[in-house]
Amino acid sequence: MVTLQLRKVEARYGRRIIYAEASTPEIAGGHLTALVGANAAGKSTLFRRIAGQLAGKGEVCIAGAEPGDLRYMPQDTGMSAALTVYESVVLALKQRQGGWRMGAEELDAVDKILSGLKIGALSDRHLAELSGGQRQLVSIAQTLVTRPRIVLMDEPTAALDLYRQYEVLEHLRAYAADTGAVVILALYDLNQVMRACTMTIAVAEGRIVAAGPTLETLRPEMIRKLYGIEARVETCSRGCPMMVVDRAVEDHEMSGYR
Amino acid sequence: MRMVVWEIRMPIALMAVTVGACLSLAGAQMQTILANPLASPFTLGISAAASFGAALAMVLGVALVPAALALMVPINAFAMAMLASLLIFGLSTMRGVTVETIVLLGIALVFTVNALLALLQYFASEQALAAVVFWTMGSLTKETWTKVAVTALILVVVTPIFARRAWALTAIRPGEARAVAMGVPVRRLRLETLILVSALAAVPVSFVGTIGFIGIVGPHIARLLLGEDQRFSLPGSILSGALSLSATSVLSKANLPGAVLPIGIIAALVGVPVFAILIFTNGRRSW
Numbered sequence A: 001m002v003t004l005q006l007r008k009v010e011a012r013y014g015r016r017i018i019y020a021e022a023s024t025p026e027i028a029g030g031h032l033t034a035l036v037g038a039n040a041a042g043k044s045t046l047f048r049r050i051a052g053q054l055a056g057k058g059e060v061c062i063a064g065a066e067p068g069d070l071r072y073m074p075q076d077t078g079m080s081a082a083l084t085v086y087e088s089v090v091l092a093l094k095q096r097q098g099g100w101r102m103g104a105e106e107l108d109a110v111d112k113i114l115s116g117l118k119i120g121a122l123s124d125r126h127l128a129e130l131s132g133g134q135r136q137l138v139s140i141a142q143t144l145v146t147r148p149r150i151v152l153m154d155e156p157t158a159a160l161d162l163y164r165q166y167e168v169l170e171h172l173r174a175y176a177a178d179t180g181a182v183v184i185l186a187l188y189d190l191n192q193v194m195r196a197c198t199m200t201i202a203v204a205e206g207r208i209v210a211a212g213p214t215l216e217t218l219r220p221e222m223i224r225k226l227y228g229i230e231a232r233v234e235t236c237s238r239g240c241p242m243m244v245v246d247r248a249v250e251d252h253e254m255s256g257y258r
Numbered sequence B: 001m002r003m004v005v006w007e008i009r010m011p012i013a014l015m016a017v018t019v020g021a022c023l024s025l026a027g028a029q030m031q032t033i034l035a036n037p038l039a040s041p042f043t044l045g046i047s048a049a050a051s052f053g054a055a056l057a058m059v060l061g062v063a064l065v066p067a068a069l070a071l072m073v074p075i076n077a078f079a080m081a082m083l084a085s086l087l088i089f090g091l092s093t094m095r096g097v098t099v100e101t102i103v104l105l106g107i108a109l110v111f112t113v114n115a116l117l118a119l120l121q122y123f124a125s126e127q128a129l130a131a132v133v134f135w136t137m138g139s140l141t142k143e144t145w146t147k148v149a150v151t152a153l154i155l156v157v158v159t160p161i162f163a164r165r166a167w168a169l170t171a172i173r174p175g176e177a178r179a180v181a182m183g184v185p186v187r188r189l190r191l192e193t194l195i196l197v198s199a200l201a202a203v204p205v206s207f208v209g210t211i212g213f214i215g216i217v218g219p220h221i222a223r224l225l226l227g228e229d230q231r232f233s234l235p236g237s238i239l240s241g242a243l244s245l246s247a248t249s250v251l252s253k254a255n256l257p258g259a260v261l262p263i264g265i266i267a268a269l270v271g272v273p274v275f276a277i278l279i280f281t282n283g284r285r286s287w
């Protein structure tokens, strides 16, 4: 079993401190964990710090996996190169293995992830010709093809239509269950979070304001604090929790930090 | 007759092959690490510095490194080129320096060194001036087996190092953030490549002067025909550079029997139309 825990972690850009002392309970693998918070709350920053791209004091404790088993998928970044979708996924796989030759099981792994995300038909398309949603699916394929034990994905469903949002979350849930990996997703749609994620970490202004089981974390008071909206969490006709937004709270300014 | 072929023609022909290969490979990796299709081995001032070093020897007779008279020009050129690369390299290792900063620093260096070169030329005798101008245009005329061997050696040493990093170098192309996400140590790779490219470009330039065009066009030809995967584009760049410069070298002699035109000029005049045709007829769009 893989676990991840933050202990008094600091994260900063140069001298600008975003997180002073971020701590979480132990996050266990095998299911999805959501990272929620308003725009500029510090979701991407926390991911970068965990992925080792930002400096800072404190400890990111990983058990059951090597630090090299971690993959962080950044928010959508453009991809332009005369590479096909297939080549770009091979590339991601080959960063770990090396060697110019492609083994049968490597080709297999690439085929499997492409068909798993239902983008097998895009194999021969060039990266530059993809739509935003297609690019996002390719990024997800690149991230998962090495079968990492710790996966951090920044807004993986942002550019996707409803069908693919559902498919991707389902795929990730199955991936976590299969591999026991810790999978943390930055998401904005709280209904998605309530349906798919067992654990939720909520951040605001560079602090972790709550972390725990999703339904205990995403209470109306917390939603109000995070997003500045009045919302209810109700049970739908099939018994699943869902959020209904009533109105926006006035003067909910975006924080400028320190 | 055999003597002429062996001692004069042969080294020139082989020099065209090795120099073309070096410059094209250097250009390919420079374009990769600087994420810039216009980058060449000379973007960061390597050729400008080499020209300045050569001019120091030709105009003032200053040797930067004590050397035999015959070797003074190439050794000066090499010393200056490496000095320029080390300067850029040193600045690139500083914190917060991005690709854009590196390119800007390179351009600043090119202008500075060119100004110094112009100053030297201003004070040069007519004879020395002609020599400097001829040198900066690049020519394959007085090549020796030693020069061929040194140039080939640097190619043979550097190519396997790039080959081992083929996947990482390919991964940089779709974007730095993405490469980092794949676990590529982008910063370190960029610095290492910078050093290798400097050596790869400085050696041939010191021997034959500036043949700039090959370093830009060679890699583009390879990429247009073979794509971005370095397993193909790396040998492809070497081949396209070697072939282009060999063809150019033949043309430069065939044109005007007796007079040999500077090869750098021919390379640009013949290469541009070929390049343009490739760009417009090929479906691959890399940049």
Ligand SMILES: Nc1ncnc2c1ncn2[C@@H]1O[C@H](COP(=O)(O)OP(=O)(O)O)[C@@H](O)[C@H]1O
Pocket: A013, A016, A018, A037, A038, A039, A040, A041, A042, A043, A044, A045, A046, A256, A257
């Ligand atoms: N590269 C950077 N340099 C300095 N500050 C940054 C940088 N990236 C983000 N920030 C700041 O960090 C804070 C958190 O940003 P971020 O983590 O991107 O938010 P989120 O992903 O939750 O929208 C913001 O105030 C933002 O301005």
Ligand SMILES: [Mg+2]
Pocket: A043, A044, A045, A075, A154
């Ligand atoms: Mg973000």
